[in-house]
Amino acid sequence: MLSRTPTRRRRLAFLNAATAVAVTAAGLATLASQAYAATGCKVTYTIASEWPGGFTANVDITNLGDPLSGWTLGWSFSAGQQVTSGWNATFSQSGGNVTATNVSYNGSLATGGVASIGFQGSWTSANPVPGSFTLNGVTCTGDVGGSPSPTQSPTRSPSSSPSASPTRSPSPSPSPSPSPSQSPSGPPPTGLIGWATQGGGTTGGAGGSNTTVTSLSALTAAVKGTAAKTVQINGNFSCSDDVRVGSNTTVVGVGASSGLTGCGLNLADATNVIVRNLKISKVLASNGNGDAIHLDNTKRAWIDHNDLSSDTSHGTDYYDGLLDITHASDYVTVSWNKLHDHVKCSLVGHSDNNASEDTGHLRVTYHHNAFQTCAQRNPRVRFGNPVHVFNNYYYKNPSYTDYSYGVAATCGAGVLVEGNYFENVSDPTHTKEGSSPGGSIVARNNYFVNSGTPQTSGSVASIPYSYSVDTPSTVKTTVLANAGTGHI
Known part of the structure; x- marks a missing residue:
């Protein structure tokens, strides 16, 4: 990015x-x-x-x-x-x-x-x-x-209660965060949980106008401004520059294939935004910022039930991310999305040199997402603490050679990785990456199939909200059945 x-x-x-x-x-x-x-x-x-x-x-x-x-x-x-x-x-x-x-x-x-x-x-x-x-x-x-x-x-509200559950995690580590209760697999929740419930909560365009758009030009106009509004996208629009989304906005796709091809959504200097049920295939970084969804100094955002990928008809590469969260963005929940067939999928914090702006921010929850053949950054985190990664499904296609790791914590970040399902992932977690200084990862109750041992180090700040963790061995089935578009 x-x-x-x-x-x-x-x-x-x-x-x-x-x-x-x-x-x-x-x-x-x-x-x-x-x-x-x-x-x-x-x-x-x-x-x-x-x-x-x-x-x-x-x-x-x-x-x-x-x-x-x-x-x-x-x-x-x-x-x-x-x-x-x-x-x-x-x-x-x-x-x-x-x-x-x-x-x-x-x-x-x-x-x-x-x-x-x-x-x-x-x-x-x-x-x-x-x-x-x-x-x-x-x-x-x-x-x-x-x-x-x-x-x-x-x-x-019922507080989280500790509950031990044996899993195949080779080295679960202690954490100061409260242990949530285990819950059996079942229908996916549609309500908002995680960091986007904090800081005043996230309501998007609730209480405002409701508009359905059927063209790129109508979409671009409808999502501008700070007035409360819900914008429904009916159709998939080709584009060559980012669509800029204003504050107090809900953007939601109609059906399973509505969205964008060739560019992405840019949430910059925005507050209280919800993006749901969109299929976004992006192309090169020369088209806008190069991300499918980009949060830049955005507070209180919920990214839910989207399908984000590379547009493979334009070849491979795609250096930039599918979902990048940067410049002191905060109170973000990323839930029930499919991120797939890409190299650098989700970044939290854009630079090692941005501590003065990012420290104390970049608090993000990732839950029930499918990271399918995403070579790295699932997510890679700088400075954010705690970032919470639970009940996600990680899969690497065995024929795909350009794969390095799942989750990474750098630049003093703290990431709690719990209840996830890793399949064919040789390096599930890294406590440093590239030339960046290290961060902390606490890993507990994860499930591993043909995968390596997670790297862990240090401790992570407490999670301030209530949540339940599905039994890790059921996560693959639950996520694949319910993540992505067409499930809200």
Whole structure:
């Protein structure tokens, strides 16, 4: 893939609780006066995932009173929990008292309006939900005027529970990540899981317009801009330059063969994008960036049930990737895709020299994808930690000689490789590649058929979301039956 000069980034405000400055009661009163008094509110607090010592929570704030031009939500933790990072709000904590203040884009809250925020936290002995909340200093009772209604709806999503399952993995390695429960093979899930659920979640064009396009020119026009929109592609369009996709967009193919031949989709400086059910055969790097799908400084993206390959009618090579994720892209899930018949299939992080931009980002989940005769980069990862690779099927055609490895971690990246099925892959994982410095790989519960021993080293950061791992020996059948186009 081709490098690009990084542009100025817009980032959500994250604040470490250990260095937070408490909001005083006088300051809270001043803010409430400036933003109008809230006369009624309801809060839904959901523990989305939990593991030993850590958890994530989602908080929905419903304004039942007068419209607000700014807001601060307050609550107290009773068991010593600490907020460590958050999204869609600026968090501050003093002792057990926590405040979350709106950021620039969600300060206006109409009557009946809902603001959704979330955070990652730590806990020690227990993690009870808060008992009450205040909005701009007014206690939330679920009604206007303080009627005795439930203060909030505290809920917990089931947390991942450890479960040992014997497999043919020659050297499973320990990991600080929570071990998920094993689940039997069955119908594939259609819902979103993984990193794209974090950072505020990924909804694409939900709630916006819905357009069906039948030509390349109509597609190019329809996917522009930041307004919420769903664009359905009916047909396969030949092209010679990338199709640029804007934020808050869902792009979905109609049937099993709709998509692009000769170029790809370019998601650059975009947020909240979903790409599903597209068949993309790309050609040479001279056509756009050379990738079938390219994420460049894209946050919150779901790439699901696509078929990505080389256009073999133009010969072989195709130096660039089928799916490359670069320039501090973050919160990405890649699920149920077929990537096949290519050399360098999926890259995370484009350069060894881009640590200043990429460190702390490039968090990607790959699950239930088929990497079929993809010679390398399945994926190759720089800087991202943790990148999560589970329940994928890897296959090398025995007659194909240009094959080097499956998954690689370089430049300090941390990759958790678990529950995958490797067939005819002599080097399933590498802890370094080429001239790049090494990274960490933790491999556990993988299944190997005529394949080599994975390289492992170091540790990987904890996975913050809930997930289940299929029995590794069933992954080949499940993925081949349900990955790619025509299954959504």
